[in-house]
Amino acid sequence: MLFHIIVGFILPWALGVYLFRNQTRLFITFFPIGVAVATLINDIGFNYFWEMDKNFKDLSLPSIPYNLGLYPILCCLFICSIHYKKMSTLITFLVFTLGTSFLESLIVLLGKLEYRNEWNIYWSSVSYLMAYLILYGYYKLVRKLILFK
Numbered sequence: 095m096l097f098h099i100i101v102g103f104i105l106p107w108a109l110g111v112y113l114f115r116n117q118t119r120l121f122i123t124f125f126p127i128g129v130a131v132a133t134l135i136n137d138i139g140f141n142y143f144w145e146m147d148k149n150f151k152d153l154s155l156p157s158i159p160y161n162l163g164l165y166p167i168l169c170c171l172f173i174c175s176i177h178y179k180k181m182s183t184l185i186t187f188l189v190f191t192l193g194t195s196f197l198e199s200l201i202v203l204l205g206k207l208e209y210r211n212e213w214n215i216y217w218s219s220v221s222y223l224m225a226y227l228i229l230y231g232y233y234k235l236v237r238k239l240i241l242f243k
Contacts, residue, residue: 102159110167128166143213195219
């Protein structure tokens with residue numbers, strides 16, 4: 095579990111503190127939706143498709159560091175990349191989906207995550223793409239309501 099706390103929470107928050115200090119409004123707006131989407135997908139996934147730590151009765155417990163660290167901070171970084179036009183939207187989707195899938199494949203190769211019920215890295219990529227699409231839809235809604243200029 096220490097591995098998951100370091101990789102899923104402590105390391106991402108090094109970037110999270112920077113984003114919070116420099117993009118406070120954006121961070122406060124998009125961090126909660128990142129937590130919500132990550133929790134939704136991980137709760138479904140940990141109950142049916144993958145597992146991290148067999149020592150816990152609640153299978154989704156090891157996902158907490160990721161739900162409060164890595165995934166919502168990646169979501170904020172994703173929105174920063176789109177909002178400030180550092181990359182085109184299509185390239186941003188591609189880079190973040192493939193990058194997140196690559197990070198997960200490393201965790202699988204290290205033996206810290208196991209797939210079940212015919213789940214694989216390709217289905218993980220689809221789940222990441224869906225998460226980023228939900229986040230992008232929320233971003234468009236927020237912009238439409240003139241919360242960001």
